[in-house]
Amino acid sequence: MQPAATVLLFHVSSAKENSIRQICADLNVTLIKPAPADYSQKLGYLAGITGFARESTAYSGPDFPSEMMVFSGMDSDKVDAFLAAYKKASLPPIGLKAVVTAHNIFWSAEQLYRELLKEHMQFTRK
Numbered sequence: 001m002q003p004a005a006t007v008l009l010f011h012v013s014s015a016k017e018n019s020i021r022q023i024c025a026d027l028n029v030t031l032i033k034p035a036p037a038d039y040s041q042k043l044g045y046l047a048g049i050t051g052f053a054r055e056s057t058a059y060s061g062p063d064f065p066s067e068m069m070v071f072s073g074m075d076s077d078k079v080d081a082f083l084a085a086y087k088k089a090s091l092p093p094i095g096l097k098a099v100v101t102a103h104n105i106f107w108s109a110e111q112l113y114r115e116l117l118k119e120h121m122q123f124t125r126k
Contacts, residue, residue: 005029005078006047008070010039010109011063016091020069023085027078036063039109043100046109047072055108064113072100095120 007029009017017033024031034046039059044052049072071079079099096116098104104112 004048005074006072007031007082008043008046008068008072008109009033010068010070010113011065012067012069012094016067019089019091020086023082023089026085027082029074029078029082034109036061039064039113042106042108043070043072043112044105046070047100049073049100049105059108059110061110066096066117067094068096068098068109068113068116069094070098070100070109070112074099095124 005028007020007024009020009031010033012020012033017031021031023029030048032046032048034041037058037060038046039061040057041055042052045054047070071082074082096113098112098116104115107115
């Protein structure tokens with residue numbers, strides 16, 4: 001069974017979250033905004049993927065300083081449709097984006113954030 005199409009949102013303002021929530025509703029995508037205490041949880045758990053249990057450790061660090069969006073259970077056409085609707089809504093871009101893969105599904109949200117931030121800094125370095 002295909003996992004449910006899901007978008008995980010981290011450190012996004014409530015106004016922007018409401019716009020993204022509407023895009024998700026239009027595309028039949030579930031929106032999940034994990035609490036900072038859950039940033040130590042595996043992406044598979046946060047996305048509601050069967051077989052992932054909640055970890056006993058809670059994240060105690062600060063909220064992420066920048067936005068992050070993670071797609072789960074979405075094929076490339078669905079991600080493209082989401083991104084097109086996002087652009088059409090004239091929302092400011094989110095620099096850190098990823099898709100849950102077999103490689104990162106066992107990573108915590110914090111691990112993914114650190115990796116994406118490192119990559120983003122390399123790509124945007126002038």
